[in-house]
Amino acid sequence: MKEILRAQNLRYRYPDGREALRGVDLSVAEGERLVLIGPNGAGKSTLLLALAGLLEVEGEVLYRGEPLRGLRDPRRLELGILFQDPDDQLFCLTVYEDVAFGPRQMGLPEEEVRRRVTEALARVGLSGFEERSPHHLSFGERRRAALATVLSMGPRVLLLDEPTSNLDPRARKELMTLLGQIPTTQVIATHDLELAYWVAHRVGLVFRGRVVHLGSPEEVLFDEELLVRNGLELPLFVSSLRGKDHGGKNKDSRLSARDFL
Numbered sequence: 001m002k003e004i005l006r007a008q009n010l011r012y013r014y015p016d017g018r019e020a021l022r023g024v025d026l027s028v029a030e031g032e033r034l035v036l037i038g039p040n041g042a043g044k045s046t047l048l049l050a051l052a053g054l055l056e057v058e059g060e061v062l063y064r065g066e067p068l069r070g071l072r073d074p075r076r077l078e079l080g081i082l083f084q085d086p087d088d089q090l091f092c093l094t095v096y097e098d099v100a101f102g103p104r105q106m107g108l109p110e111e112e113v114r115r116r117v118t119e120a121l122a123r124v125g126l127s128g129f130e131e132r133s134p135h136h137l138s139f140g141e142r143r144r145a146a147l148a149t150v151l152s153m154g155p156r157v158l159l160l161d162e163p164t165s166n167l168d169p170r171a172r173k174e175l176m177t178l179l180g181q182i183p184t185t186q187v188i189a190t191h192d193l194e195l196a197y198w199v200a201h202r203v204g205l206v207f208r209g210r211v212v213h214l215g216s217p218e219e220v221l222f223d224e225e226l227l228v229r230n231g232l233e234l235p236l237f238v239s240s241l242r243g244k245d246h247g248g249k250n251k252d253s254r255l256s257a258r259d260f261l
C-alpha cells in the first residue's frame with residue numbers, strides 16, 4: 001500500500017525537560033486505520049501532535065514523501081487532529097460557526113462552507129444541531145461536534161486522541177462504527193483495546209517514547225506476554241473469549257469478539 005505519512009527518528013522533549021518521544025519510526029499507509037495503544041505517559045498524545053506537525057521535533061515527519069516544514073507548512077491542513085477534550089475545539093456560539101470555522105479559514109466560498117458543514121454534521125449524526133450552542137450539548141455530542149470541525153476541513157489523514165473516552169457504552173459503540181465508516185486514513189491513540197480490535201488494520205504498541213511493536217490486532221491484543229512487557233494487560237474481552245474457549249487468532253474469534261462488543 002502507498003505510504004502517506006512517515007515518522008523518522010522522532011525525538012521530543014517538553015520545555016520542562018521531560019523526554020516524551022525517544023526515537024519513533026513509523027509508516028502509515030494511505031487508507032489504513034492504525035491504532036496506537038500503550039500505558040499512561042507512553043507518548044501517544046505527543047506522537048499525534050508531532051505527526052500533525054504541531055511540535056518542533058527532532059527527526060522528520062514526511063507527509064506524502066515530503067518533510068512537513070513546521071507550523072507554517074500549508075499541507076498541515078490536510079492532517080486533521082481531534083484532541084482528547086472536545087472543548088479545546090469548540091469555541092463559537094453555535095455548532096454551525098464552529099464547524100464552518102476551518103473551511104472559512106481556508107478561504108472557501110460561503111456556499112462551499114455551507115455544503116461542508118452540512119456534510120460533516122450529517123456524517124457525525126448531528127444534522128439539525130446547527131444553531132445549538134456547543135456548550136449546551138452533552139459530552140458525547142460535543143465529541144462528535146469536535147469531530148465535525150475536523151472533517152469539514154476535508155483532511156487526508158485523521159489523528160484522533162482517545163476518541164471513545166468518557167462516552168457511555170452506546171455512544172462509544174456508535175463512535176466506533178462511525179470511525180469504521182470513515183474511509184480517510186486514521187491514526188488513533190487510545191486505551192480502549194476493544195476500539196483497537198474493532199477498527200484497526202494495524203495496532204502499534206507505544207512504550208517509553210517509542211513504537212516498540214506493530215502488528216495485526218489479533219497478533220498484538222492476544223499476546224499477553226507482549227502486552228505485559230510493555231505496561232499493558234490482556235484485554236478483558238480476550239480473557240473472556242478464552243474463557244468461552246474461543247481462544248485463537250482466527251477469523252472466528254474476531255467475529256466472536258464483535259458479538260461481544
Ligand SMILES: Nc1ncnc2c1ncn2[C@@H]1O[C@H](COP(=O)(O)OP(=O)(O)OP(=O)(O)O)[C@@H](O)[C@H]1O
Nearest residue numbers: 014016018019020039040041042043044045046047
Ligand atoms: N505539556 C507537557 N509538559 C511536560 N511534560 C508533558 C506534557 N505533556 C505530556 N508530558 C509528558 O510526556 C510524556 C508522554 O505524555 P503523553 O501525554 O504523550 O503520553 P500518553 O501515552 O498520551 O499518555 P496518556 O495515555 O496518559 O494520555 C509523559 O511523561 C508526560 O508526563
